[in-house]
Amino acid sequence: MKSILKAAVFLTLVCTPTAFSVSASAADAADTTLSAAGDTVKGKRLFNRCRACHNLTATARTRIGPNLDNLFGRMSGAAEGFKYSKALQEADFVWTEKALDGWLAQPRKFLPGNKMAFAGLRKEQDRKDLLAYLREATVETSD
Numbered sequence: 248m249k250s251i252l253k254a255a256v257f258l259t260l261v262c263t264p265t266a267f268s269v270s271a272s273a274a275d276a277a278d279t280t281l282s283a284a285g286d287t288v289k290g291k292r293l294f295n296r297c298r299a300c301h302n303l304t305a306t307a308r309t310r311i312g313p314n315l316d317n318l319f320g321r322m323s324g325a326a327e328g329f330k331y332s333k334a335l336q337e338a339d340f341v342w343t344e345k346a347l348d349g350w351l352a353q354p355r356k357f358l359p360g361n362k363m364a365f366a367g368l369r370k371e372q373d374r375k376d377l378l379a380y381l382r383e384a385t386v387e388t389s390d
Contacts, residue, residue, distance in 0.1 A: 276320030281344040282378040290380025334360030
């Protein structure tokens with residue numbers, strides 16, 4: 248019984264999105280603490296692992312995963328035109344750098360039941376580099 252309680256506490260505190268962003272606000276989404284320590288050039292190279300499933304712009308056709316345009320500040324499971332797993336449909340968090348860092352480290356542990364096949368990026372610096380690139384590449388630009 249003790250081990251079941253420990254596992255439940257671990258899942259609640261570490262693995263669920265609410266542990267990352269119970270009260271995510273616009274300020275949380277604008278926080279660039281992690282990406283500021285990243286290298287966009289290295290992040291662009293790392294994004295090649297993501298490219299098979301994700302596009303960076305809304306104008307591109309949705310692939311296996313949702314488009315990542317305007318990712319920061321968006322509610323989880325909210326990109327139009329994409330059918331999310333039940334876990335992401337029911338998740339209630341905002342994509343912040345902190346949430347995305349947890350997701351990129353271990354997607355299956357961050358949100359059990361999601362369909363993302365990616366195992367994760369173990370190295371913290373790789374995640375910072377990718378966040379730096381995503382900060383730059385997913386912002387809507389005016390022509």
